[in-house]
Amino acid sequence: QQPVQSPQAVILREGEDAVINCSSSKALYSVHWYRQKHGEAPVFLMILLKGGEQKGHEKISASFNEKKQQSSLYLTASQLSYSGTYFCGTERNFGNEKLTFGTGTRLTIIP
Amino acid sequence: DGGITQSPKYLFRKEGQNVTLSCEQNLNHDAMYWYRQDPGQGLRLIYYSQIVNDFQKGDIAEGYSVSREKKESFPLTVTSAQKNPTAFYLCASRPPKGGLSNEKLFFGSGTQLSVL
Numbered sequence: 001q002q003p004v005q006s007p008q009a010v011i012l013r014e015g016e017d018a019v020i021n022c023s024s025s026k027a028l029y030s031v032h033w034y035r036q037k038h039g040e041a042p043v044f045l046m047i048l049l050k051g052g053e054q055k056g057h058e059k060i061s062a063s064f065n066e067k068k069q070q071s072s073l074y075l076t077a078s079q080l081s082y083s084g085t086y087f088c089g090t091e092r093n094f095g096n097e098k099l100t101f102g103t104g105t106r107l108t109i110i111p
Numbered sequence: 112d113g114g115i116t117q118s119p120k121y122l123f124r125k126e127g128q129n130v131t132l133s134c135e136q137n138l139n140h141d142a143m144y145w146y147r148q149d150p151g152q153g154l155r156l157i158y159y160s161q162i163v164n165d166f167q168k169g170d171i172a173e174g175y176s177v178s179r180e181k182k183e184s185f186p187l188t189v190t191s192a193q194k195n196p197t198a199f200y201l202c203a204s205r206p207p208k209g210g211l212s213n214e215k216l217f218f219g220s221g222t223q224l225s226v227l
Binding site: 002005030032034039040041042044047087089094096097098099100101102103104106 | 144146151152154156169201205215216218219220221
């Protein structure tokens with residue numbers, strides 16, 4: 001099943017913060033985060049494994065709450081380059097390569 | 112340079128016609144994937160393959176077929192049974208699990224398929 005992302009879209013002014021959520025109804029092994037610009041391939045941001053770890057990548061970080069099967073992506077002090085559609089992808093177990101993506105969150109940063 | 116190559120970039124299909132999208136990788140990855148993306152929509156999994164000569168249906172496999180005769184290649188055929196094939200198709204590959212930093216998907220640049 002597809003993970004559920006929220007919000008579907010958000011508009012921010014440059015320098016503001018945002019949180020994007022990804023939820024699954026099933027137990028997860030890992031959560032991936034990617035960003036896609038229009039007409040291009042998705043670009044990898046980070047992977048989180050079950051265990052509740054938080055990872056960071058410049059001003060973009062993420063957490064994974066194993067009990068809630070929910071991951072959140074945090075964008076701090078957003079820049080114009082952060083604009084795009086953010087997708088989370090989920091895997092249910094280590095032994096299977098099936099990776100299912102959510103419907104995406106469109107982020108627009110305005111000056 | 113290693114990478115994943117999709118061709119063609121644009122493809123047009125006539126009604127009742129089968130068309131094949133190419134996906135080739137020289138990264139020595141075992142796992143390969145096909146995703147479909149409709150305008151403003153997420154990525155939906157069509158098929159995936161964990162190893163040569165083996166593949167599994169994803170969430171929207173009806174009207175599509177694949178083969179995995181070689182590790183490097185994972186072509187997708189859009190058959191005439193797929194009544195609404197217009198979409199952006201993305202192929203991806205992934206190295207074996209075990210190294211966290213290596214578990215990401217490597218995407219091709221995509222093929223835009225349209226119906227004439």
